[in-house]
Amino acid sequence: MAVNHGSEQSIQKMIFEKKQQKNKRWNVEKIIPFLLLITAAISVLTTVGIVLTLVFETFTFFERVSIIEFFTADKWYPFSATAASYGIMPLIVGTLKIAFIAALVAVPIGLASAIYLSEYASEKARRIIKPLLEILAGVPTIVYGFFALTFVTPLLRDLFPGLEIFNALSPGIVVGIMIIPMIASLSEDAMSSVPRSIREGAYAMGATKFETAIKVILPAALSGIIASVVLALSRAIGETMIVSVAGGSTPSMNMDVTSSIQTMTSYIVQVSTGDAGFGTTIYYSIYAVGMTLFVFTLLMNILAQFISRKFREEY
Amino acid sequence: MNAVLTKEKQQDSHGRNESLTQKEKVYETKGLNLWYGETQALKNINLDIYQNEVTAIIGPSGCGKSTYIKTLNRMSELVPSVRTSGTIAYRGRNILDKSYKAEDLRTQVGMVFQKPNPFPKSIYENVAYGPKIHGIKNKKLLNEIVEKSLRGAAIWDEVKDRLHENAYGLSGGQQQRLCIARCLAIEPDVILMDEPTSALDPISTLKVEELVQELKKDFSIIIVTHNMQQAARISDRTAFFLNGEVIEFDETNTIFSKPNDQRTEDYITGRFG
Numbered sequence: 001m002a003v004n005h006g007s008e009q010s011i012q013k014m015i016f017e018k019k020q021q022k023n024k025r026w027n028v029e030k031i032i033p034f035l036l037l038i039t040a041a042i043s044v045l046t047t048v049g050i051v052l053t054l055v056f057e058t059f060t061f062f063e064r065v066s067i068i069e070f071f072t073a074d075k076w077y078p079f080s081a082t083a084a085s086y087g088i089m090p091l092i093v094g095t096l097k098i099a100f101i102a103a104l105v106a107v108p109i110g111l112a113s114a115i116y117l118s119e120y121a122s123e124k125a126r127r128i129i130k131p132l133l134e135i136l137a138g139v140p141t142i143v144y145g146f147f148a149l150t151f152v153t154p155l156l157r158d159l160f161p162g163l164e165i166f167n168a169l170s171p172g173i174v175v176g177i178m179i180i181p182m183i184a185s186l187s188e189d190a191m192s193s194v195p196r197s198i199r200e201g202a203y204a205m206g207a208t209k210f211e212t213a214i215k216v217i218l219p220a221a222l223s224g225i226i227a228s229v230v231l232a233l234s235r236a237i238g239e240t241m242i243v244s245v246a247g248g249s250t251p252s253m254n255m256d257v258t259s260s261i262q263t264m265t266s267y268i269v270q271v272s273t274g275d276a277g278f279g280t281t282i283y284y285s286i287y288a289v290g291m292t293l294f295v296f297t298l299l300m301n302i303l304a305q306f307i308s309r310k311f312r313e314e315y
Numbered sequence: 316m317n318a319v320l321t322k323e324k325q326q327d328s329h330g331r332n333e334s335l336t337q338k339e340k341v342y343e344t345k346g347l348n349l350w351y352g353e354t355q356a357l358k359n360i361n362l363d364i365y366q367n368e369v370t371a372i373i374g375p376s377g378c379g380k381s382t383y384i385k386t387l388n389r390m391s392e393l394v395p396s397v398r399t400s401g402t403i404a405y406r407g408r409n410i411l412d413k414s415y416k417a418e419d420l421r422t423q424v425g426m427v428f429q430k431p432n433p434f435p436k437s438i439y440e441n442v443a444y445g446p447k448i449h450g451i452k453n454k455k456l457l458n459e460i461v462e463k464s465l466r467g468a469a470i471w472d473e474v475k476d477r478l479h480e481n482a483y484g485l486s487g488g489q490q491q492r493l494c495i496a497r498c499l500a501i502e503p504d505v506i507l508m509d510e511p512t513s514a515l516d517p518i519s520t521l522k523v524e525e526l527v528q529e530l531k532k533d534f535s536i537i538i539v540t541h542n543m544q545q546a547a548r549i550s551d552r553t554a555f556f557l558n559g560e561v562i563e564f565d566e567t568n569t570i571f572s573k574p575n576d577q578r579t580e581d582y583i584t585g586r587f588g
Binding site: 198201204206208211215 | 418425449
């Protein structure tokens with residue numbers, strides 16, 4: 001100890017000297033929070049900017065087309081030279097059709113995968129399957145779009161000969177496939193974070209694995225599961241490429257899933273890639289449609305937060 | 316509690332305690348070995364558990380006492396690398412036999428854990444859970460079961476006005492008695508308790524101990540405990556575990572007054588552990 005004492009002192013001295021050198025330079029510790037604040041502000045300000053642009057351009061649109069017509073008219077014919085009609089309902093119906101079909105595909109499969117991964121799979125199986133699922137989440141959506149158009153649609157047409165080339169069913173299913181990993185992965189996280197002691201409590205009552213998973217773990221993880229489903233549905237509603245490629249561009253109000261549709265997103269794509277001139281009503285209409293889409297996903301997220309807070313189980 | 320001890324002393328003064336030894340055996344463990352991977356956690360355990368008794372299992376940390384109690388309802392097999400040999404007969408049937416369904420066993424043998432582990436549900440739903448998964452759906456019957464179980468676990472008066480509030484609002488001691496109530500709701504034959512009071516304050520501990528005394532009239536209870544005074548206070552028989560072996564198993568009075576093995580004496584007098 002006595003021998004070390006000398007060297008300890010000198011290390012203290014060295015640290016002291018280094019510190020003084022640092023202090024001489026400008027005080028990094030004080031500047032870093034400001035730098036970080038600026039980077040955080042960039043994303044916040046960008047969001048604010050986007051929303052403001054949307055709002056202003058939407059107002060311009062509503063100076064030309066009445067807001068009542070926009071929400072009540074049942075026809076979306078912006079390109080008609082003689083009888084242009086801007087009723088967003090057909091686009092909303094198209095969007096909801098896709099979201100609904102996607103949910104029908106993704107919720108059961110995603111939840112079943114989550115239950116398998118969190119309650120049944122061995123550590124080894126989980127280590128293989130989870131990354132595979134996440135690869136599925138990394139496939140570019142344009143690839144999914146062509147998968148829908150060139151693989152799923154022909155397959156479905158073999159089964160249902162009445163199916164049109166562009167329809168709601170095929171892109172709906174593929175959007176569902178796209179969001180499975182999201183539901184599976186987030187729900188698995190929620191279920192895995194239910195403490196082991198709660199599982200043991202259920203097993204010790206004579207509950208089987210399945211009873212434990214369905215009646216104890218699922219309700220206990222409900223807030224996380226709802227959040228994952230809503231997030232995934234937000235993605236389905238906002239999904240663009242798959243529906244643009246495989247869904248067609250016929251706005252329609254009917255409940256038929258075998259015929260061509262148009263969603264809010266695919267309308268925006270159609271106008272953006274077409275040659276609608278700047279300043280035309282059609283040009284402004286994409287902002288109004290974008291605004292509606294934005295409000296949709298915003299409401300869904302608020303709803304999700306409300307539900308998950310209400311059902312929150314604490315342990 | 317003193318009454319219990321004096322009663323046993325009186326019985327002892329008549330020589331061997333015959334009423335204890337004639338009781339029916341619930342569990343007969345013969346030559347039980349258990350490995351976690353390559354590590355042997357239980358070595359040649361031979362132990363009998365008797366009906367309507369409290370059997371205490373004591374021993375220092377890592378001696379295998381929790382592992383043993385978990386083999387009695389086969390919770391031990393939830394660890395993937397576990398292997399066992401030997402037999403544990405429950406009511407005459409070997410539960411280590413693969414044809415014995417763990418779910419059937421656990422419907423007969425309830426368990427209370429070290430840390431209270433109520434489900435994140437209401438108090439009512441916690442107790443009704445067991446009967447429900449086993450197919451009882453009649454509302455009136457469920458209400459009766461819930462009240463009876465909560466009374467049985469001496470917590471009814473504290474919770475009767477808030478049955479539909481979340482169980483996590485209860486104190487630790489109340490949660491543990493709720494877990495006991497949850498266990499009683501399926502009317503098991505045996506109740507396993509794995510250090511049920513180690514996370515509780517002294518007053519809650521006392522309540523649980525009194526409860527155990529009450530419950531042994533209807534159930535056979537096996538309790539793992541770190542607390543030797545607790546074993547002495549509430550149990551009829553005590554098994555002393557050390558390094559995965561049963562060093563001594565006898566009536567509690569004998570273990571604590573004239574143990575046969577030096578190691579038992581060293582442990583109960585606090586020389587190690």
